[in-house]
Amino acid sequence: MNIEVLLTETEIADELVESIEARDLPEKFFYWTPLSIQSWKALSTRSEEAMRETWEGLAAKAADLTRAFIGTIPVISLGAGEGLKDREVLKALKTAGREAKYFPVDASQSLLEMACAGAEDDDCEALGIKADISSPMHLMLAADVSEAPRLYLMVGNTLGGFDPLDQIKHVATCVHKGDILIIDANIHAGAIEPSEEQKRFVFSPLAAAGVLPDDGALEFVAKPDDRLDGLHIVTRRFQAARDLTLRVAARDIPLARGERILLNFRYLFSQEAFRWLLTEHAGLRVVTEILSADGRFVTAVCIKA
Numbered sequence: 001m002n003i004e005v006l007l008t009e010t011e012i013a014d015e016l017v018e019s020i021e022a023r024d025l026p027e028k029f030f031y032w033t034p035l036s037i038q039s040w041k042a043l044s045t046r047s048e049e050a051m052r053e054t055w056e057g058l059a060a061k062a063a064d065l066t067r068a069f070i071g072t073i074p075v076i077s078l079g080a081g082e083g084l085k086d087r088e089v090l091k092a093l094k095t096a097g098r099e100a101k102y103f104p105v106d107a108s109q110s111l112l113e114m115a116c117a118g119a120e121d122d123d124c125e126a127l128g129i130k131a132d133i134s135s136p137m138h139l140m141l142a143a144d145v146s147e148a149p150r151l152y153l154m155v156g157n158t159l160g161g162f163d164p165l166d167q168i169k170h171v172a173t174c175v176h177k178g179d180i181l182i183i184d185a186n187i188h189a190g191a192i193e194p195s196e197e198q199k200r201f202v203f204s205p206l207a208a209a210g211v212l213p214d215d216g217a218l219e220f221v222a223k224p225d226d227r228l229d230g231l232h233i234v235t236r237r238f239q240a241a242r243d244l245t246l247r248v249a250a251r252d253i254p255l256a257r258g259e260r261i262l263l264n265f266r267y268l269f270s271q272e273a274f275r276w277l278l279t280e281h282a283g284l285r286v287v288t289e290i291l292s293a294d295g296r297f298v299t300a301v302c303i304k305a
């Protein structure tokens, strides 16, 4: 298994300590420990079900979409996770007689290993890239694994884990003439009622640091983002009910009673806001848009405008 490392485990561990000290945990730490990965897999099973029809449809179109690609098709998945959706596309390309090379890009070593192993089980060559996709430099280096035309995937509402106005611009910079980007977003559908799986997932980095559920309260707050009509942010935060000591990367970090830690946020979108971000804001052209069977996800196939 080949994995190229732009972001080391030591860098992630150091950044995790700094983030806990700053009381603000970015998205990548929610997929880092075995506990987080277990919670993520339990949570994602439901969205995999909801997205099945979308991905069967996309897989059926994959060979057609990439007809102009000559030779091996580079498939670069940004925030690949364990790559289950990506594999549908890779398998469809193989069935259509096309050769693909898979480049899952993720900060999580374990998820990258799963993504590479899954592709290799399907006889597809894979090179994992361990990188921080919030870094424009890492995105550029990941894109440089191949020249255009490339097929990019950024799915599972990965965009919603970052500031979407900044992140989509960084991603769009990597999309050149001939490239295709398949990207999805979670639709905002009114009141937020977090499931037990969601709570476990959000709490998992704290649990891995020795915090117990009754050490404090977990709060989900949804509000519109004033920068764009139809854009909503769900923040998740933990407030300590007693003095705590978090054990992170062999360091003890105190958290006083009443203090809050901001956990990862999630952006949700109206279909119009998502389309505006892709087109007017990031300069892409949407060639196809697919709404999932349950209406919770929209997936767009984009090219450079």
Ligand SMILES: C[S@@+](CC[C@H](N)C(=O)[O-])C[C@H]1O[C@@H](n2cnc3c(N)ncnc32)[C@H](O)[C@@H]1O
Residues within 6 Å of the ligand: 027, 028, 029, 031, 044, 078, 079, 080, 081, 082, 083, 084, 085, 105, 106, 107, 108, 111, 131, 132, 133, 134, 154, 155, 156, 157, 158, 161
């Ligand atoms: C919401 S999951 C989506 C995973 C997968 N694409 C799917 O559809 O199931 C987001 C993925 O992005 C990765 N990720 C989060 N922040 C990241 C960062 N800053 N750099 C690289 N990967 C990151 C996580 O490890 C996780 O695998």
